[in-house]
Amino acid sequence: xxxxxxxxxxxxxxxxxxxxxxxxxxxxxxxxxxxxxxxxxxxxxxxxxxxxxxxxxxxxxxxxxxxxxxxxxxxxxxxxxxxxxxxxxxxxxxxxxxxxxxxxxxxxxx
Amino acid sequence: xxxxxxxxxxxxxxxxxxxxxxxxxxxxxxxxxxxxxxxxxxxxxxxxxxxxxxxxxxxxxxxxxxxxxxxxxxxxxxxxxxxxxxxxxxxxxxxxxxxxxxxxxxxxxxxxxxx
Numbered sequence: 412x413x414x415x416x417x418x419x420x421x422x423x424x425x426x427x428x429x430x431x432x433x434x435x436x437x438x439x440x441x442x443x444x445x446x447x448x449x450x451x452x453x454x455x456x457x458x459x460x461x462x463x464x465x466x467x468x469x470x471x472x473x474x475x476x477x478x479x480x481x482x483x484x485x486x487x488x489x490x491x492x493x494x495x496x497x498x499x500x501x502x503x504x505x506x507x508x509x510x511x512x513x514x515x516x517x518x519x520x521x
Numbered sequence: 522x523x524x525x526x527x528x529x530x531x532x533x534x535x536x537x538x539x540x541x542x543x544x545x546x547x548x549x550x551x552x553x554x555x556x557x558x559x560x561x562x563x564x565x566x567x568x569x570x571x572x573x574x575x576x577x578x579x580x581x582x583x584x585x586x587x588x589x590x591x592x593x594x595x596x597x598x599x600x601x602x603x604x605x606x607x608x609x610x611x612x613x614x615x616x617x618x619x620x621x622x623x624x625x626x627x628x629x630x631x632x633x634x635x636x
Contacts, residue, residue: 443622454523454612454627455564457619498563506616506623508554508577511563 415499420516423489431484431515433499438479443502445509446473446484448495455498455511458484494519523547525615525628533634534603541599542631544613553596554625555588557581558610567611570596603635 416434423429435444446458459466459473461482466473472485486493498514524547534540546553551572556564567586569577572593582588585603590596600607610630616623 445624452629454525454614454630455625456523456627457617457624460619460622460624496563502622506552508566508569509556509564509614509625510566513561514563 429486445500523626527628546615550615554614556612
């Protein structure tokens with residue numbers, strides 16, 4: 412799977428939007444962009460995924476650059492429960508193992 | 522709650538002892554994955570089952586590690602002659618279909634501490 416680059420950490424205030432960036436300059440045309448998050452003392456949790464178009468679900472939005480070399484996970488109103496490690500992952504198949512990087516540690520301040 | 526359960530949640534053992542972990546996946550999923558996560562790192566893939574067949578093993582899975590999935594249901598991961606470097610969180614996951622692709626539901630993990 413192609414490599415992704417994320418900032419080590421980010422901070423936000425509660426109820427403010429959060430934009431978590433991910434660079435994936437070597438992405439191939441068939442790579443899906445997946446985001447997972449891991450709350451403290453829990454297993455990773457699926458957040459959202461997309462291929463080319465922007466995607467929205469109840470948890471977040473995913474904005475994908477036109478050239479697909481970067482993407483941004485958007486939490487519209489951060490809550491304290493959103494404090495977690497966020498992982499951006501590329502997958503060239505629709506199934507199979509996940510290859511995690513180190514992710515971004517998101518701290519949310521009250 | 523993802524529906525994937527793991528037992529035990531925590532295990533403390535002395536170096537050289539054998540340990541076994543269990544994963545009970547969401548029912549009727551034919552694929553099951555094991556990952557290992559050390560402190561400050563993202564999870565790393567260990568092995569993968571389709572039904573009872575173990576189809577892929579990472580080079581991280583040394584000879585001391587063995588995994589089984591009898592009857593294609595629950596799975597066990599055994600570590601023989603544990604070493605301090607085996608201290609980690611062991612996670613299992615089963616797939617879930619979302620918008621045309623497989624995502625993965627993870628269990629809460631088993632945290633192993635080898636003294």
